[in-house]
Amino acid sequence: MTLDLSADPIALTAALVDIPSESLDEKVIADLVEQALREQTRGFEVVRHGNVVLARTNLGRPERVILAGHLDTVPIADNVPSRFERDAAGEQVLYGCGTVDMKSGDAVFLHLAATIADPVHDLTLIFYDGEEIAAVHNGLGHIERDLPQWLEGDLAILGEPSGGWIEAGCQGTLRARIGTAGVRAHSARSWKGDNAIHQLAPILARLADYRAREVDIDGCGYREGLSAVRIAGGVAGNVIPDAAELDVNFRFAPDRSVEQAIAHVREVFDGLEVDFEITDSAPGALPGLTAPAAKGLIDSVNSHGGGGIRAKYGWTDVSRFAARGIPAVNFGPGDPNLAHKRDEHCPTAQITAVTAMLRTYLTGA
Structure with a gap:
């Protein structure tokens, strides 16, 4: 099996969902993501660390944007493979474990890495394991400990489900x-x-x-x-x-x-x-929305009529970046209230919309 990063990110989301990757069982999906990034992107340095896949450009751009998403899901609940349905309004919806949390966000990041030839920011991509369980297994924490230089940047965007809203910072717990x-x-x-x-x-x-x-x-x-x-x-x-x-x-x-x-x-x-x-x-994470790199993202979301800005009430890994002085936001497709549910599903229009908003931001269009 191979992943086609140039395919529509909706199809790419379905392909990722169809790869079982419960926490502590991420090797197969990490192998496929690594292979796809090495074979289907240009100008990226690709590194593997355990079941974390990292990729970055070094184009000398004035700002670096980090796109981070976890590859693991909660246990499958008879909701793999994925399936497409229509909701009451006739809109297409993709069902399956991870459609919301957060393989749709991963698909958007992978698709943009493969299809943006000349980004206005240098990019760092981090696809990590072990987010859904105890912190000791969190792959982003392992990178923080072993390869901290990969966490340097001017803005971090985590593909956590936010319904196309910019959910800034996070609360502490x-x-x-x-x-x-x-x-x-x-x-x-x-x-x-x-x-x-x-x-x-x-x-x-x-x-x-x-x-x-x-x-x-x-x-x-x-x-x-x-x-x-x-x-x-x-x-x-x-x-x-x-x-x-x-x-x-x-x-x-x-x-x-x-x-x-x-x-x-x-x-x-x-x-x-x-x-x-x-x-x-x-600890929590301050929004950091006054940073120049964050302003560009806000402008891009507004130009597409996106959801706007709101606080993140739950705790997410944006806290790790905020602790390093890097503004960080949650931004991805899917309703966070559907994460981990047996009927987890994501409107495919949100996948398309988030892809368009991030493409505008990363290309300066």
Whole structure:
């Protein structure tokens, strides 16, 4: 099998979807992407690092744009091979695992690399593995560690599904585990014990009363959220529990650092006698839309009547670039609300539209 990068990116998306590439099983698709880039593009230096495929031009352009997309998908759910259907309005839709997250974005990047002969920016393409699982497997993180020079640029565009909108930056995230301690006793003599589950009540009350902050950054509105996401406790049906715990997730605007976010969450629960442990955290990414390279992308999207600009509420790998001082945005076909679903699908018109908007940007047309 070979990939035809010059084919319509809709057909290329279908071809990529038909290559199973669940996380940790990306070798076949990485082999095909590498082969296609070596054989069907001109002026690109191509490098393979594990199951990450990298390619870049060195034309001496004043700016470098990074196009990055992950090759892996969540587990297939009887949704491969791909299939075309018509929606209620008669528009063509492509169904299949990865049509949204994010083989349509990969197809757009690959097609443009093969069909743009004279880009106005130097280009770096990164197709990486392990994005959908634990961070230790993330291929972009491996490049950050082993080949950091490949992450240098003036703007990074991740092909994350955004419905053709520029979704700028991303929110940060942290999880905290809050534990309570009591005294175990028989439930028939409950007054002899101290119920650790009951001690969670004031914690839950503060979460219920919490009012999320909203902040505008570069014209993008971010809304924070502090939520209970897991609760555990109990020994048996006739035992007063002596331990309970609650996991809390804080999604914070990118004007906060991780340290500031942790301090805020601690402040919310100040005065309560609880154990407090941070179990996971990742910084957000500022939009960076005032950078010259970003302005060109905005102009191109506007010239095609694209979706416009909005904040990215979820966490994505744009954070890795922002931490290096590189403006980064999410921009690709597909509704992010359909990612990972059994009926994952993407309107083919969005694939065509995103391809046209990026072609205008990369060629200066």
